[in-house]
Amino acid sequence: MLAVPFVRPSENMVSTQQGFARSRSLLLVAAVIFFIVAVAAFLRADDAGPDVDEEIFNPGSSADREAQVERGKYLALAGNCASCHTTGSGEFMAGGLAFDTPFGTVYSTNITPDAETGIGTWTGRQFLDSMRRGVRPNGEHLYPVFPYTAFTKVTDEDIAALFAYFKSIPAIRMTVPDNDLAFPFSQRGLMSIWKAMFFDAGVYQPDDSESPEWNRGAYLVEALAHCSACHSPRNLLGAEDADRHMAGGVYADRVRTGELRPWSAPNLTSASTGLHLWSHENVSAYLKTGQNEYVETFGPMNEVILNSTRHLRGDDVEAMATYLKSLPPQEVRPGQTADNSVLGMGRTVYNLHCGTCHLPTGLGDVESAPRLARASLVVQESNPASMINVILYGPELPQPPFPTRRRKPMEEFQYLLTDAEVAAVATYIRSNWGNTGGRVTEKQVAAQR
Ligand code: HEC
Ligand code: HEC
Ligand code: HEC
Numbered sequence: 001m002l003a004v005p006f007v008r009p010s011e012n013m014v015s016t017q018q019g020f021a022r023s024r025s026l027l028l029v030a031a032v033i034f035f036i037v038a039v040a041a042f043l044r045a046d047d048a049g050p051d052v053d054e055e056i057f058n059p060g061s062s063a064d065r066e067a068q069v070e071r072g073k074y075l076a077l078a079g080n081c082a083s084c085h086t087t088g089s090g091e092f093m094a095g096g097l098a099f100d101t102p103f104g105t106v107y108s109t110n111i112t113p114d115a116e117t118g119i120g121t122w123t124g125r126q127f128l129d130s131m132r133r134g135v136r137p138n139g140e141h142l143y144p145v146f147p148y149t150a151f152t153k154v155t156d157e158d159i160a161a162l163f164a165y166f167k168s169i170p171a172i173r174m175t176v177p178d179n180d181l182a183f184p185f186s187q188r189g190l191m192s193i194w195k196a197m198f199f200d201a202g203v204y205q206p207d208d209s210e211s212p213e214w215n216r217g218a219y220l221v222e223a224l225a226h227c228s229a230c231h232s233p234r235n236l237l238g239a240e241d242a243d244r245h246m247a248g249g250v251y252a253d254r255v256r257t258g259e260l261r262p263w264s265a266p267n268l269t270s271a272s273t274g275l276h277l278w279s280h281e282n283v284s285a286y287l288k289t290g291q292n293e294y295v296e297t298f299g300p301m302n303e304v305i306l307n308s309t310r311h312l313r314g315d316d317v318e319a320m321a322t323y324l325k326s327l328p329p330q331e332v333r334p335g336q337t338a339d340n341s342v343l344g345m346g347r348t349v350y351n352l353h354c355g356t357c358h359l360p361t362g363l364g365d366v367e368s369a370p371r372l373a374r375a376s377l378v379v380q381e382s383n384p385a386s387m388i389n390v391i392l393y394g395p396e397l398p399q400p401p402f403p404t405r406r407r408k409p410m411e412e413f414q415y416l417l418t419d420a421e422v423a424a425v426a427t428y429i430r431s432n433w434g435n436t437g438g439r440v441t442e443k444q445v446a447a448q449r
Contacts, residue, residue, distance in 0.1 A: 036193075043189035044139030049129055049201075056160040057124030065164065072165025075158050078224040078316070079151065080308035084108045094118075094172040099145045100252050100260055101238065104181035106145045114171040127163040128156065133201045134191070141191035143179075144199075149240065153204035153223035198239035210326075213315075217323030220316055225308065227324075230265040230300065247271070247330035248381055253300045255393040257412065261448055263300050264383035269327040273380035273436060276329065283321040288314070290402045294364075294375035297402070298395035299386060306402070332382045335438015338427045342439070346428025349421050354429075357410065362433040368407060373433035384426055384440045388448040391422050419445040 059068050076082070085093045085108045095110040113120040119127065126137040134141060134148040142148060154162075184190055204223045206215040221227050230251040232240040240249075248267040255261050267274035275283065282292040287309040290297040297305050309317065338346075351360065357369035364371035372379050378386045394412040413422065419442040426445075430437030 043141075043192040045133065045135040045141060045192070049133055049135075052125060052128060052156055054125065056157055057163065068161050068164040069168045071158075072161035072163070075154075075162050075224060076165055077308055077311040078220055079154075079162070080225065080304060081111070083303045083307045085111050091170075091172040091174060093166070093169060094174040096174065096176040098177075101145060103185040103238070104179065106143050106179050106181065107176045108146070109176055110172065110174050111166055112169055112172040112174075113167050114173050117173050117175050118171060119166065120171060124160055124163050127166075128159045131159050131162070134195065134199070141188045141195065143188075143191065144194075144238065147226040147229045149199055150223055150226035150229060152199075152201045153219070155203055194237060194239070198237070211322075213319045213322050214326065216316065217319035217321070220312075220320050221323050225320070227268065231268045244330055246327055247332070248383060250383065250385065251300055255389050256396045257393045261389055262385045263389060264378075264381050264385040265300070266377035266381035266386070267330065267332065268324060268377075269330040270325065271329040271331045273332065273382070274329070274377060275324055275327070277375055277377065277380070280321050280325050283324055284317050287312075287320060288317050290398050295370045297398055298390065302396060302398060334436040335382060335430060338431060338439040342424050343428055343431060345421065346424035346426075349417065349425040350428050353413065353416070354425065357408070362429065369410065372429050372435075374435055379429060380435055380437045382437065384430070384437065384444055385448060387426055387430075388422065388440065388445055391417075391426060392445075392448055414449070419449070
């Protein structure tokens with residue numbers, strides 16, 4: 001398994017001195033990299049981390065304890081722990097959900113208070129270290145699929161409340177599958193290098209120049225709700241690009257028909273193709289009810305809204321909208337324009353298959369389908385992956401307890417339309433009625449099949 005990277009001198013290299021010198025130095029570089037990897041693989045976090053007031057884990061009276069558990073329950077909703085730690089058929093918070101990353105599969109863990117397979121024997125301090133620093137009680141580093149890059153900003157008191165809540169839920173004995181990661185990513189110790197490069201542990205620091213409401217919204221969005229885990233672009237090593245915070249990211253999730261596909265999570269800054277399109281009320285209504293006057297939730301946002309944001313208090317959702325609407329615009333270049341022949345084909349497909357519901361004006365109708373003209377962030381997003389998923393596989397209509405509208409569902413067009421036709425209709429929608437998303441290529445459609 002420990003494949004040493006080696007260099008085979010190419011034919012025209014062996015004949016020259018220079019070639020030998022180069023392959024020798026390449027070998028040296030490879031050996032040094034291998035050495036670093038081998039050493040790093042065994043690294044554990046052995047420092048104790050910053051001081052914490054241990055009293056927060058032991059509130060005095062039983063009334064205080066009850067209040068702490070209630071608060072923890074609410075915070076667990078805000079952090080959407082259940083979406084990742086509960087499988088469709090599994091027990092509450094017993095883990096086992098698979099996350100497919102470019103480096104392999106990571107499984108969420110059992111966070112019920114079972115002593116053997118869960119966190120039953122953990123101390124409050126150990127729980128805090130996992131959330132704040134991504135470190136296990138035995139010093140092993142956790143993978144950032146667990147969004148501790150956001151949870152690190154949660155306050156000590158809120159982490160203590162979460163711990164009290166997780167101690168209070170039913171203990172489930174359940175061992176989750178082992179992670180299936182390619183070497184060297186299978187070595188947890190390597191995360192120490194990743195953390196040194198990309199991770200700053202530390203509680204959210206309020207901005208005194210902003211209102212308490214704004215700060216509350218920032219805390220919820222950035223620390224607990226971890227919106228940026230999906231909505232920020234990531235680099236090749238899977239770290240969020242801090243310079244392009246919330247400017248749009250990619251996330252692998254199931255489409256309506258069950259297959260795993262990339263989804264684009266749109267730009268949530270005030271860019272002209274981002275949240276600039278929506279008012280404060282549009283944002284809060286969407287997070288609270290899964291719909292606003294323009295769109296309705298579908299895809300990966302279903303779980304975010306269903307299991308998390310719709311449970312939050314009205315004032316908290318308003319605070320999140322206030323903060324989100326204040327994100328400085330991160331404009332992206334407008335999409336490429338398309339040939340008239342492509343637009344013509346797109347118009348034909350649209351009028352034949354889409355216009356009956358979304359209307360020829362693209363304005364949609366409460367009775368039939370959402371608006372596509374200058375309203376949907378998904379339609380405008382520079383990466384069309386989510387829009388293509390909707391067209392190929394159909395949107396997953398919200399189920400009760402979401403308010404449902406008596407609409408004819410949109411069908412899946414994967415068998416009806418060719419890649420060229422899907423690309424043309426997507427291009428037509430993204431280039432029409434003031435939309436600026438621009439051209440979608442056949443290759444982009446083929447990649448989502
Ligand atoms: C986006 C998915 C996701 C969300 C949301 C999430 N987790 Fe996790 N969590 C994971 C994964 C995956 C792991 C396993 C990481 C690993 O193996 O390194 C994990 C690991 C953990 C661990 C470490 C357990 C151990 O055995 O080492 C704790 C504690 C934890 N999560 C608590 C929480 C809490 C509390 C919340 C909500 C506030 C939460 N998680 C939300 C995916 C998630
Ligand atoms: C698990 C990944 C993930 C998380 C976490 C997430 N989003 Fe999204 N979001 C997506 C994806 C993918 C889309 C596009 C497809 C869809 O709407 O589901 C999206 C779409 C959106 C849209 C545009 C909807 C439309 O139809 O135009 C808004 C607004 C949004 N998200 C806000 C948020 C906010 C606010 C948060 C944090 C509370 C958040 N998202 C957390 C993945 C995510
Ligand atoms: C039978 C009516 C119907 C037809 C025909 C139809 N749609 Fe839809 N479409 C809907 C409904 C309803 C939704 C909203 C689903 C949801 O949000 O849960 C939707 C959602 C969408 C969205 C996501 C918009 C958003 O909220 O961001 C896009 C994009 C879309 N349709 C494109 C198309 C295209 C392209 C066609 C033709 C190839 C088409 N639709 C045909 C009913 C229809």
